[in-house]
């Protein structure tokens with residue numbers, strides 16, 4: 001395993017505010033998050049080695065052959081998710097599981113995609129043995145959404161030339177969460193490409209320091225104040241647009257080239273999809289537990305738990321957690337072997353992921369409703385309560401929530417839902433797994449019981 005900070009100095013082109021970032025780990029936009037990732041990685045060789053790793057590698061690289069393997073993975077994901085309130089979604093287990101799934105299912109995939117098995121073997125083994133971090137970028141720039149042809153938009157990432165060394169690509173992919181920190185990017189297409197879009201139907205796994213690749217970051221939501229903005233100071237994962245201006249991608253990184261059918265089969269490969277979605281549902285549970293915990297704390301500190309509407313809101317938040325928990329259990333319990341790989345049941349994971357896009361919004365609303373003005377009834381800094389002891393009685397709520405605790409809780413809650421980081425998360429939970437309008441429609445269109453529901457309706461007439 002190599003050091004994260006050293007790896008980030010590999011010559012990758014990370015842009016922030018129009019300037020090339022020369023030292024990512026020390027830059028104000030990234031410092032706190034890099035420290036968090038380092039701490040989490042450190043757990044693998046420290047106190048939680050047993051829970052996080054198997055034969056020296058993180059469990060996200062384990063090819064599961066039995067239900068117990070999924071349970072071990074779940075525990076490992078949960079440790080990192082809980083350590084970040086479920087906020088850090090791209091600690092890499094998600095995209096590592098895509099790689100692991102493709103690797104595990106490589107023999108089958110090689111029957112559709114020539115040389116897939118040898119390429120993914122090399123990529124997977126390199127990532128696993130070096131404990132590399134990764135992310136995925138699958139979406140085109142947001143423009144011309146109503147037009148479907150490749151000519152419609154020069155911004156779409158496409159192959160412009162093939163050479164002996166590889167393919168030259170031009171265009172962009174968006175948005176790649178965690179792009180500045182990670183070592184590799186999985187570049188693919190969210191949507192199925194048509195025959196007229198062959199130039200766009202590619203799948204690559206590329207290193208972050210690929211020559212010519214520009215990683216253009218959004219505005220940072222990071223804070224340097226770990227006391228008053230505890231989440232923003234630690235967990236801003238950053239999102240970036242990846243710009244390829246005639247970049248050479250060597251053949252070894254090209255998994256699919258201009259093949260809509262193969263690109264789509266890889267994108268929806270049942271093994272990679274099930275393993276990666278498994279991680280997202282574990283993280284979702286952790287995030288919803290944080291929502292419920294914060295709402296409970298706010299309700300208790302304001303002494304409003306006796307009101308029916310508050311009880312209803314709190315009950316709803318717990319039901320959300322328990323629903324996701326039940327779906328996760330069922331997905332694991334009804335999982336089965338697929339080409340010798342034990343995968344969770346995607347139907348239940350899909351239900352959980354779709355529900356999550358709405359649950360989180362409901363959770364934010366509950367925190368607003370319960371917290372009310374208490375979310376902002378704080379001094380600018382917690383520290384000033386020390387220099388102004390005479391104010392403490394005004395900012396305290398009860399013996400349990402003295403002025404410091406109450407102020408810290410309100411600031412935590414505000415950071416969770418009201419800060420720029422919090423707003424980003426509301427958007428993230430709604431969209432990270434695709435546009436919910438279409439994921440719900442896909443759920444309906446692909447549901448295995450669709451016929452049965454229709455038959456029921458006609459049978460009772």
Ligand SMILES: Cc1cc2nc3c(=O)[nH]c(=O)nc-3n(C[C@H](O)[C@H](O)[C@H](O)COP(=O)(O)OP(=O)(O)OC[C@H]3O[C@@H](n4cnc5c(N)ncnc54)[C@H](O)[C@@H]3O)c2cc1C
Nearest residue numbers: 136137138139142145175176177427428431432434435437
């Ligand atoms: C914070 C955040 C982090 C993200 N991180 C990642 C990441 O790491 N990797 C990654 O690959 N992606 C990431 N995503 C992007 C995610 O994949 C997209 O947001 C998602 O696929 C929706 O695409 P879009 O945002 O371009 O919205 P659009 O597709 O442009 O949709 C915009 C609006 O138009 C409607 N619309 C557009 N087209 C259609 C259509 N054909 N039919 C019906 N309605 C339509 C949508 O319903 C929506 O209301 C992230 C998104 C967010 C918000």
